[in-house]
Amino acid sequence: SQKIEQNSEALNIQEGKTATLTCNYTNYSPAYLQWYRQDPGRGPVFLLLIRENEKEKRKERLKVTFDTTLKQSLFHITASQPADSATYLCALSGSARQLTFGSGTQLTVLP
Amino acid sequence: IAGITQAPTSQILAAGRRMTLRCTQDMRHNAMYWYRQDLGLGLRLIHYSNTAGTTGKGEVPDGYSVSRANTDDFPLTLASAVPSQTSVYFCASTSSRRPSGNTIYFGEGSWLTVV
Numbered sequence: 001s002q003k004i005e006q007n008s009e010a011l012n013i014q015e016g017k018t019a020t021l022t023c024n025y026t027n028y029s030p031a032y033l034q035w036y037r038q039d040p041g042r043g044p045v046f047l048l049l050i051r052e053n054e055k056e057k058r059k060e061r062l063k064v065t066f067d068t069t070l071k072q073s074l075f076h077i078t079a080s081q082p083a084d085s086a087t088y089l090c091a092l093s094g095s096a097r098q099l100t101f102g103s104g105t106q107l108t109v110l111p
Numbered sequence: 112i113a114g115i116t117q118a119p120t121s122q123i124l125a126a127g128r129r130m131t132l133r134c135t136q137d138m139r140h141n142a143m144y145w146y147r148q149d150l151g152l153g154l155r156l157i158h159y160s161n162t163a164g165t166t167g168k169g170e171v172p173d174g175y176s177v178s179r180a181n182t183d184d185f186p187l188t189l190a191s192a193v194p195s196q197t198s199v200y201f202c203a204s205t206s207s208r209r210p211s212g213n214t215i216y217f218g219e220g221s222w223l224t225v226v
Contacts, residue, residue: 034214034215042220043218044154044215089154091154098144098169099156101153101155103153
């Protein structure tokens, strides 16, 4: 069956360090992979999209990699700040334009 | 402010009652979605609509119905609510004209409790 797994439900890191979140998937052949941020009581907000033929995408302090051989995406936040504390969701998209989401990783950046 | 508006923000509903969650977007997006989010299960797609006049079933459609009479509105109806439908419901939309094709914009959610 198709499955999306994100590493550990919760991740705590010290301010200034790089946070690395993992998204693994099975039985998908996604055209795109996306990352969203969700704050408590709010809807998810789009962060980055990476296509299957792209290895890496960057946006300010964020970096996403996409390895279709390993069926894995890594999401990095460099120089992390307490304001980066949130739940981060990965999502896969196929040609039908429907997204399937992982259950998310709750990141806490400690001051 | 452009975006997606959901109503109500929260609701407590007696089991067996009928309930419609409203969703309106002003971005002229073609595709709209309803997701539910439950602790430990993430976001799950209930129903979707790729364009006005068409709808489709997602991962968890049972007990829910939708309609898409125009581009802007995509209401979700629970015909006879049950406690297992207690959840946070998110409406979302995307524009088919974006080069990426798939960036999704979400509303702020409707918190529904069925007792």
